[in-house]
Amino acid sequence: MKRSLVQSILLYGCALLLAAFTAGPLLWLAVMSISAPTDLTEVPLHWIPSQVDFSRYANLLSLEGGNGERFLMALRNSLLTAGGATAAALLLAIPAAYAFSRRQASIVLLFAFLATIMMPPITYVLPLYSTFSSLGLLNHTVTLIIVYTAMLLPFATWLMKANIDVLPVEVEQAAFMEGAGTAYTIRQVVLPLALPAIAATAMLSFLVAWDEFFYALIFTNDLSAKTLPVAIADFSAGRVTDYGVIASVGVLATLPPAILAIAFQKFIVSGLVAGSVKG
């Protein structure tokens, strides 16, 4: 169907509006991060920085100086926590997914898995806090890894199940005919075929763990275990008076998930709303 001029103007107008609404806050965050501190306290703002200043990034990425140390330690903790939990969750999710896909484990049980993580974290947090406290496990990266593993596991299982479902079962049957065991078959037959799905599941799991704040806030209390979200909340809650520093930390924390999200764009729908859209 051919569009009239009015329709075209309307269409491109809406598209521009959407682009501005979406990109505006992000652009402004980026601009703040490279503006001179005095530019950021202009009333009203004149938007374009008088000079471009990358010094905040240099400071944040060097261990010299308090902000850099706090940022880099949090970055390390976040990478360890999110990475460790993603690996552990996949390790547990793959056999479980195989049971749901090929061994007739009940779908109701899978929904029960999902239900556990849909509950508000306040339901679990206090007993976990008491337990970790009495075991001396508060403020440890490994504690967060354990909690995040449980948090990631249900969706990882769901996603892997959906992907194993569509693999040709004949190859596995052939392996069983030749006397291969289930563990061997999963490792040697299923895993290679499911590799793209595993990569995508790992990506989504990593993003969820990277984003987590509530448990990290409660289970950590210093540089040795605080993750980026907690560190950013700290930056924003006081001590730092230059808003540009807060903006720089925000930009740096957004880069890894933004790159992953663009790279895995197509997978996001089927991934996050597992089961809602076919195809």
Add this chain to the structure above:
Amino acid sequence: MLGRRQKREKWILLAPALAVLALITLIPLANTLWLSFTDTRISALPEPVHFIGLENYVYALTDPDFQDALFRTLYFTIVSVGLEGVLGVAVAVLLNQEFRGRTLLRALIILPWAVPTIVNAVAWRLIYHPDYGALNSLLFQLGIISDYRSWIGDPATAMNMVVLADVWKNFPLVAYVALAALQTVPEDLSKAAAIEGAGPWKRFCSITLPWIAGPLMVVMVLRTIEAFRVFDIIYVMTGGGPADSTKTASFYVYQEYFNYLRSGSGASYAVLVAGISAVLIVFYYSATKRQTAGGAA
């Protein structure tokens, strides 16, 4: 075909996952339930704990502050998810048209979703800043406001400002799901209706919307479950204030636990919130099940 060996194998395969979920979710859940019937407090020294039956619940259910917190949570949830739904579908319809720059715009709108929740909160807090914020400056320069406002410092506007920040981050997910569903709408259906003289709005309501309703329902319920437990964005943007105007249920329980150290009473609030979440989860289950059962693709 499924032998006894395979049945046993099923449980072996599931065992590690079940063990982790039991330790981190089921046992703490049972524990919270137990705590809610006691007068336990968080303290450095061990204190005697008493079983007090339903006393915490009686208190919680008649606590006007908690009721206010629940209503605020409901307001946040309904307005946020409602706006995300409307905006998400509108954006999906837009991105389903052919125009130059469409691919770029599609990639662009995934970015807010990728921004970590805490970064989103911090960024909008800066944007809303009463003295140096971008929103004040923009509206002032456009002549829409004549005085700077304290957007999140004013109880009248604070919650709506938090909602706006939440909508900005979360509409892309709804848009992506709606767009994926829109792309499966058969063109002949819409064409046939057009020939019969149905206008674009009527075609949208009678053909497009019902077609995408299933997936849309699933993502909306999922967003509802997430929005209902809102905590992070509140913690960073307003800390529940000003004058408790953004204090949601999760935040309320958090304070009861970690500021007032009343774990027994806090647990009863937590159980009540969890009960409401459980109802939402049942909705999610039935929406997803209907979706998976309908249309064998």
